Amino acid sequence: MAEVKFVALPTKPSAKLSYTFEAPGATSNPALVVFLNGIGLPQDPWHSVISQLKDLRNDQGRSLPAFLTYDRFGQGQTTDRDPDDAGADDPSHGHDCLAAVEDLRQLLVWIIQENMGVSDVNSVNLILVANSVGCALARLYSQEYPNTVAALLLLDSVLANSDFVSIFPDPDAPDFDPAQLQGLPAEMIRAVRAGVRRVFHPDVGNKEGLSRRNLAKLLPESDGPLLKGPAGHGPFVTVVGHDFDTFAEESTQLGVPKPVTNTFVNPFWHRYNEALVNITEAEYRKGPILAPNGSHFVQRDSPSFVAQELDELLEKVL
Incomplete structure (x- = not known):
């Protein structure tokens, strides 16, 4: 595992982000793989993916990209809070997520210029x-910085346009039809809706301070x-969903x-993923595929699977 280091962003000099960086192998086509955490799991589990990917590519004599993992403010080994949150x-x-993207851009500019020695940041093949x-x-x-991301590997994406509660029918809605319950007890669904609202609704905050409200x-x-x-053309995109039974x-x-979960959540999430692959053209998309034995944190549960899918993307990009 690479050494954990710390860096301050130019616009936030009073706080430091934790990160690990591994330089690329000898190549005339530099590439950087950047690993982006969810809210509930910091950067550490990515290192098993990196280790297995390195073994896979070294065994086949293929070049290695550079690797970057990091913890956002208030997450994992980054104990500093986002300075811009002071007084919130x-x-x-x-x-919000756009602010986190702006932080990521600053981090990437510094990593690529200072650690990879490349002055033209946009010339590096970027894989997220x-x-x-x-x-x-x-x-x-990818939207804010078009023409810069060569590939995306999306592992059990957040349901970005959902409040999570609406996945389930509302037994107390004026237009409720009991057939919507598909044979499940109304009280069970009420309890699940209440529990999901307490934990997953966008109004629920987190110690990282990363709001999902908008x-x-x-x-x-x-x-x-x-x-x-x-x-x-569009980037190569692979969309991965969780294993239904494991989840x-x-x-x-x-x-x-x-x-x-099997009646409402798994079908809803899979439909979301079926649409998600359309963020790129048909010839550059793959999925949705299901991670074997993978729950929501696919990189933790199925690192070898993630390494194989990432290797496949690298072969298309490098």
């Missing part, structure tokens, strides 16, 4: 590997907008019975 009415909603809300950041980065406005459509890659089992720990 609600520190758990101190900044993301999980959960990190997938929203990857999409927003995420549905930032990314209102799961299938767009169409992204622009650096080669005159249903893990969801019981959050009070969601398996029948509820």
Whole structure:
């Protein structure tokens, strides 16, 4: 595992981000793989993916890209909070995903220029590997900085345009039809809706201060907008979803019975992923595919699978 280091962004000199960086192998076509965390899991699990990818490519004599992992402000080994959150009415909603994307851009400019020795930041093949809300950041980065991202590997993306509660029918709605419950008890669904609202609704903040309140406005459509890659076409995009059975089992720990997950959540999430692949042209997309034995944190549960999918993307880009 690479050494954890710290860096201050130019616009936020009073705070430091933790990161690890591994330089690329000898190549005339430099590439940088950037790993984007979700809210609930910091950078550490990515290192198993990197290790297995390096073994895979070294065994086959293929070149290696550079690797960057990092923890956002207030996350993992970055103990400093975002300085711009000081004085926020609600520190758990101190900044939004666009602010996190701006931080990422500053970090990438510094990494590419200072650690890779490349002055033209946009000349580096950029591959974004993301999980959960990190997938929203990857999409927003690609939109804010068009023609710069060569590939995206999206692992169980956050449902960016959903409040999560609406996945389930509302037994108390005026137009409620009991057939919507598909045979499940109304009280069970009421309890699940209440639990999901307490944990996953966009109004629920987090110690990182990364607010999701406006995420549905930032990314209102799961299938767009169409992204622009650096080669005159959209980036290569692979969309991965969780394993249905594994996710249903893990969801019981959050009070969601398996029948509820299998009836409502898994189909809803899969439909979202089926649309998500459309953020690039047909010939550059793959998926959605399901991570074997992978729950929401795919990189933690199925690192070898993630390494294989990333290797496939690298072969298309390098």
